[in-house]
Amino acid sequence: MAREKPSLQQPMFERIALIGLGLMGSSISLGVRKHKLAGHIAGHARSADTRAIVEELGLVDSVHACAAEAVKDADLVVLCAPVGVLGEITQSISGHLKNGSIVTDVGSVKASIIRDVAPHIPDGVHFIPGHPIAGTEQSGPRSGFADLFENRWCILTPQSDDPTAVEKLTAFWTALGSNVEVMDAEHHDLTLAITSHIPHLIAYNIVGTAADLETVTQSEVIKYSAGGFRDFTRIAASDPVMWRDVFLNNKDAVLEILGRFTEDLSALQRAIRWGDGKALFDLFERTREIRRQIIDAGQETPDPDFGRHKSDGD
Amino acid sequence: MAREKPSLQQPMFERIALIGLGLMGSSISLGVRKHKLAGHIAGHARSADTRAIVEELGLVDSVHACAAEAVKDADLVVLCAPVGVLGEITQSISGHLKNGSIVTDVGSVKASIIRDVAPHIPDGVHFIPGHPIAGTEQSGPRSGFADLFENRWCILTPQSDDPTAVEKLTAFWTALGSNVEVMDAEHHDLTLAITSHIPHLIAYNIVGTAADLETVTQSEVIKYSAGGFRDFTRIAASDPVMWRDVFLNNKDAVLEILGRFTEDLSALQRAIRWGDGKALFDLFERTREIRRQIIDAGQETPDPDFGRHKSDGD
Numbered sequence: 026m027a028r029e030k031p032s033l034q035q036p037m038f039e040r041i042a043l044i045g046l047g048l049m050g051s052s053i054s055l056g057v058r059k060h061k062l063a064g065h066i067a068g069h070a071r072s073a074d075t076r077a078i079v080e081e082l083g084l085v086d087s088v089h090a091c092a093a094e095a096v097k098d099a100d101l102v103v104l105c106a107p108v109g110v111l112g113e114i115t116q117s118i119s120g121h122l123k124n125g126s127i128v129t130d131v132g133s134v135k136a137s138i139i140r141d142v143a144p145h146i147p148d149g150v151h152f153i154p155g156h157p158i159a160g161t162e163q164s165g166p167r168s169g170f171a172d173l174f175e176n177r178w179c180i181l182t183p184q185s186d187d188p189t190a191v192e193k194l195t196a197f198w199t200a201l202g203s204n205v206e207v208m209d210a211e212h213h214d215l216t217l218a219i220t221s222h223i224p225h226l227i228a229y230n231i232v233g234t235a236a237d238l239e240t241v242t243q244s245e246v247i248k249y250s251a252g253g254f255r256d257f258t259r260i261a262a263s264d265p266v267m268w269r270d271v272f273l274n275n276k277d278a279v280l281e282i283l284g285r286f287t288e289d290l291s292a293l294q295r296a297i298r299w300g301d302g303k304a305l306f307d308l309f310e311r312t313r314e315i316r317r318q319i320i321d322a323g324q325e326t327p328d329p330d331f332g333r334h335k336s337d338g339d
Numbered sequence: 340m341a342r343e344k345p346s347l348q349q350p351m352f353e354r355i356a357l358i359g360l361g362l363m364g365s366s367i368s369l370g371v372r373k374h375k376l377a378g379h380i381a382g383h384a385r386s387a388d389t390r391a392i393v394e395e396l397g398l399v400d401s402v403h404a405c406a407a408e409a410v411k412d413a414d415l416v417v418l419c420a421p422v423g424v425l426g427e428i429t430q431s432i433s434g435h436l437k438n439g440s441i442v443t444d445v446g447s448v449k450a451s452i453i454r455d456v457a458p459h460i461p462d463g464v465h466f467i468p469g470h471p472i473a474g475t476e477q478s479g480p481r482s483g484f485a486d487l488f489e490n491r492w493c494i495l496t497p498q499s500d501d502p503t504a505v506e507k508l509t510a511f512w513t514a515l516g517s518n519v520e521v522m523d524a525e526h527h528d529l530t531l532a533i534t535s536h537i538p539h540l541i542a543y544n545i546v547g548t549a550a551d552l553e554t555v556t557q558s559e560v561i562k563y564s565a566g567g568f569r570d571f572t573r574i575a576a577s578d579p580v581m582w583r584d585v586f587l588n589n590k591d592a593v594l595e596i597l598g599r600f601t602e603d604l605s606a607l608q609r610a611i612r613w614g615d616g617k618a619l620f621d622l623f624e625r626t627r628e629i630r631r632q633i634i635d636a637g638q639e640t641p642d643p644d645f646g647r648h649k650s651d652g653d
Contacts, residue, residue: 133566158566162630177565206562216555219548221566226607227541228567232626234533234596234603241530247632248520251491252447252472252535253542253574255633260567262630265623272611272619282548283608287601289548293540294597297586305586309579312546315561316476316576319569322561 037062037197038100044092044114045105046070046079047264048160049131051169053103054084056201059171069095070166071106078166093121101197104130104142109270112141124149127190131157133217133267135182135210137274143184151185153194156213157203158221164264175202176323182210218278222271223286226279228260229268351376351511356413358406358428359420360384360393361578362474363445365483367417368398370515373485383409384480385420392480407435415511418444418456423584426455438463441504445471447531447581449496449524451588457498465499467508470527471517472535478578489516490637496524532592536585537600540593542574543582 041063043050050068057063068085069092070076076088089095096102096118104111111130122128128150132138135154146152159177161168179198183191195205208216235246235254250258272279296304355377357364364382371377382399383406384390390402403409410416410432418425425444436442442464446452449468460466473491475482493512497505509519522530549560549568564572586593610618 158563160566178563180563212555216559216563217566219552219555220560220563220568224545224567224571227545227604229623229626230604230607231538231541231600232629233622234537234600236625236629237603238533238596238599241526241533243629243632245530246534247629247636247638249472249492249494249530249534250633250636250638252474252531253538254534255638256570256574257538258626258630258633260570261623261626263623265620265627268623269616269619273614273616276611276614279611280608282552283604283611285552286545286548287604287608289551290541290544290597290601293544294594294601297590297593297597300587300590302583302587305583306579308547309543309575309577309582311550312543312572312575313579315546315550315557316572318557318561319564319572322564324561324564324569 036064037193037200038064040065040067040099040101042067042069042096042099042102043085043105044069044095044102044118045107046075046084046166047105048164048168048173049157050103050105051079051082051084051166052159052171052173053105053131053169053201055169055171056174060200062197062200063101067095067097067099075166082166084166084169093118096121096123098123100126101194102126102128104128104132107266107270108132108134108138108274109266111138112145115142115145119145119147122147122150125151127151127153127185127194129153129155129181129194131155133221133271134275135180135213139182139184139210146184151187151190153181153183153185153191154210155182155194155198156180156217157198158217159203160263162259162262164267172202174198177203179203179205180213181205181207182213183207214275214278215281218275218282222275222279223282225260225263225268226272226283227286228257231257232261350378351507351514352378352414354379354381354413354415356381356383356410356416357399358383358409358416358418358432360389360398360480361419362478362482362487363471364417364419365393365396365398365480366473366485366487367419367445367483367515369483369485370488374514376511376514377415381409381411381413389480396480398480398483407432410435410437412437414440415508416440416442418442418446421580421584422446422448422452422588423580425452426459429456429459433459433461436461436464439465441465441467441499441508443467443469443495443508445469447535447585448589449494449527453496453498453524460498465501465504467495467497467499467505468524469496469508469512470494470531471512472531473517474577476573476576478581486516488512491517493517493519494527495519495521496527497521528589528592529595532589532596536589536593537596539574539577539582540586540597541600542571545571546575
């Protein structure tokens with residue numbers, strides 16, 4: 026398919042609207058600027074404090090208290106607010122979306138977002154939910170950085186059957202440094218339940234358990250956290266609202282994987298109780314191999330002085 | 340108490356023997372050299388391959404196939420082998436330990452080591468079990484580095500009532516950069532169960548669960564591991580023999596804390612099933628505070644470009 030080569034003056038999108046300006050929204054804005062992907066970046070944040078910080082940092086070209094105003098004339102609308110409010114937001118912008126525009130999001134669950142958002146997408150607007158598998162435990166507009174999506178995967182679960190729109194959004198994420206994969210929403214939710222949601226849940230859980238012990242003081246837990254616990258606290262410092270919404274909106278997949286996890290943990294508990302060293306060794310040997318594959322796949326940057334900054338194994 | 344000031348020529352110990360030359364033994368050797376704490380470092384490794392690497396790297400001053408030979412004339416003997424073999428090793432060196440010398444170890448459990456090792460310590464030798472809360476997921480003689488113990492805690496659980504010996508070992512760890520704390524072995528084992536052993540157990544467990552799913556392929560798990568899972572695989576890449584021995588030798592404390600963990604996880608599971616957003620939010624908010632305290636306590640080095648190297652939150 027022959028396509029026009031864009032002139033040097035012409036960015037990928039005339040106008041991009043970012044609805045929500047936390048870690049994700051601010052990182053997209055910085056990435057879009059770095060790679061010159063938009064003529065104008067409009068941003069909306071519900072909180073006046075956030076809008077003030079965004080103005081101060083000059084994060085976007087125009088800041089709007091009203092989401093409907095931000096999306097006016099936008100070719101690409103990226104919903105970057107917590108999963109739980111996306112339906113309501115889409116309803117409020119619905120009548121203001123440009124014909125032929127693309128609406129996407131960055132939410133960590135997909136089926137529930139489609140359930141909440143799709144009914145409010147007008148005909149002629151392409152709804153292509155997305156999920157960049159990238160982030161940090163930081164949140165808010167000050168935490169963004171342009172390279173957040175470099176060498177990360179972005180999953181799209183298109184609800185539009187317009188191949189041009191999907192290609193355009195794919196090109197957008199590719200320009201931000203990501204590899205794009207298309208899959209259905211249900212499979213996304215199950216995959217992320219194991220690679221992201223359950224890891225967060227058990228990290229939150231163990232930090233809670235540690236805080237509530239009477240036999241070991243909280244100051245001891247903090248003092249000796251370098252033995253492994255510390256790494257869990259980093260994950261358990263992630264945004265509470267975002268993660269509450271993830272668990273409320275990916276209930277079935279999370280409960281299914283959690284069932285497997287606790288079943289396996291019971292077997293491990295039994296192996297410890299009965300002194301079954303072979304069962305323990307076999308598992309510990311097997312899990313090592315998966316680590317090697319993640320490093321081989323380039324999903325972990327080997328850190329030159331990792332011994333200092335990273336976890337202390339025992 | 341007035342003490343002689345050591346001359347510049349006189350190191351803290353005439354001869355140190357390191358029994359086992361993996362991550363811990365090699366790091367101690369490099370640290371001892373860096374800070375000039377010994378006149379001679381003798382090393383023992385059971386495996387001929389390890390001894391060959393140690394010779395090649397010049398990690399110690401003399402390499403011994405026989406542990407009894409290594410400890411001859413040593414003022415300080417550091418047992419750096421896996422917890423499960425320390426009793427047997429101590430039996431083999433027992434008759435060769437110098438009168439007035441100090442025997443210590445670096446094992447991650449303490450009560451079982453005291454049970455296994457203490458009976459073989461002759462009168463006139465000071466047994467002061469120790470545990471530096473430091474390490475990485477790497478193992479073997481090539482993984483050591485001199486600064487491993489810098490700004491980390493080292494716990495001593497003395498079995499000798501000679502204050503001079505305890506002071507001397509405290510000075511040794513302080514010279515390697517550590518802060519030293521004295522506590523009883525049972526409290527150590529319970530504290531480490533929550534700050535280290537259970538975190539490792541659940542990391543091993545979730546990596547095993549992920550590997551065994553039929554609905555999500557292993558290549559998908561690896562591809563999308565940046566969502567949180569990746570960080571668990573690093574911990575689950577720790578040495579399998581060492582960790583098998585930890586769980587076999589700290590059974591009671593591990594099972595006790597694990598009981599708390601699964602109880603709390605059941606409550607969380609129930610909150611998800613019933614859509615109790617407030618319970619989820621309250622926990623996620625509370626765990627964030629503990630993270631802040633760990634950073635304040637200097638037990639995590641804030642990484643200038645952490646967004647790139649560290650975990651991706653969602």
